[in-house]
Amino acid sequence: MEKSHLLAQHQPLVRRIALQMLAKLPASVELDDLIQAGMIGLLDASSRYEDGKGAQFETFVSQRIRGAMLDELRASDWGSRGLRQSARAVEKAIHKLEHVLGRPPTEGEIAKEMKMELSDYQSLLQDVQGCQLLYVEDFAKGEAENPFIDMHAQAASHDRGGSNDPLAQLLESGFRHQLIDAISTLPERDQLLLNLYYEEELNLREIGAILEVSQSRVCQLHSQAISRLRARLKDELKDD
Numbered sequence: 001m002e003k004s005h006l007l008a009q010h011q012p013l014v015r016r017i018a019l020q021m022l023a024k025l026p027a028s029v030e031l032d033d034l035i036q037a038g039m040i041g042l043l044d045a046s047s048r049y050e051d052g053k054g055a056q057f058e059t060f061v062s063q064r065i066r067g068a069m070l071d072e073l074r075a076s077d078w079g080s081r082g083l084r085q086s087a088r089a090v091e092k093a094i095h096k097l098e099h100v101l102g103r104p105p106t107e108g109e110i111a112k113e114m115k116m117e118l119s120d121y122q123s124l125l126q127d128v129q130g131c132q133l134l135y136v137e138d139f140a141k142g143e144a145e146n147p148f149i150d151m152h153a154q155a156a157s158h159d160r161g162g163s164n165d166p167l168a169q170l171l172e173s174g175f176r177h178q179l180i181d182a183i184s185t186l187p188e189r190d191q192l193l194l195n196l197y198y199e200e201e202l203n204l205r206e207i208g209a210i211l212e213v214s215q216s217r218v219c220q221l222h223s224q225a226i227s228r229l230r231a232r233l234k235d236e237l238k239d240d
Contacts, residue, residue, distance in 0.1 A: 007042060010061060014038035017065050023203055025073070034069050041068025087128040087227065089114065094224075095231035104187050104228060125220040182232040190225035197222060 018034035045064035093113040097105035105113070111121035183191055189211070196202045196210060204215040211218065 007039065010042055011039070013058075013062065014042055014065055017062065018069065020201060021066070021069055024197075029073070033072060037068045037072035038065040041065040044068065083128050086124055087223075090124070090128070090224070091227045091230050094227050095234070098231065104185075104190075107224065110224075122220050125223040126216055128223050178233065182229055185232055186225060186228055189221070190228060193218070193221055193225055194229075 014035055015038075018031055018038055021034060022029060022031055041064040042061060045061045048064075090110065093110050094105060097109055097113055101109070107121065108118055111118045114121060116124070183194060186194070193207060193211065196207045202210075204218045208215045208218045211221075213221070
């Protein structure tokens, strides 16, 4: 398949993926930047996939497009250091309270642990929305013994096939099962929100209508749910 034809044929896919990602990112991220990065990922995919046709190619292309967009976001350092530190502080407070209380803490309890008014804590949750992507590096016990670090390095260098396929390693590693188990321990509303956001790919307005809350409240709840999930995953992976 000629590259010019491939780019024209899959440009709508690049834009669709960019819009899906943009809905989950801060307002400072530009759609055009994501699309440009996605087109680069598309070109890379076209040169690396042997056949270039069929459903398998579509899946491969989508993964490369998303990967290129994530690389662009990381390179641009789109979350400020202060916001990332705030997101970590929320996660740390949740982690501590879960061990003390033996259950998921309420918003009020988290705010108290962070020595904040509830309204200030909720505002903080909205500010850090988009700064809480789950990176496998966060769960490292040490690079020498963590299979997720090797998997990430292989993905960055675009290795493919056999035992070097990072997707295959992820599925075989058990991380997917740990993620499912961690989600199952979250409060029911958090589980529903994450399902609507990531599985059903609904936007904030649609989720707000289902939960009967405002869009800004959905942002707050999403940030808190991700903080709970990160805290729980770190515990799960430490136990391995």
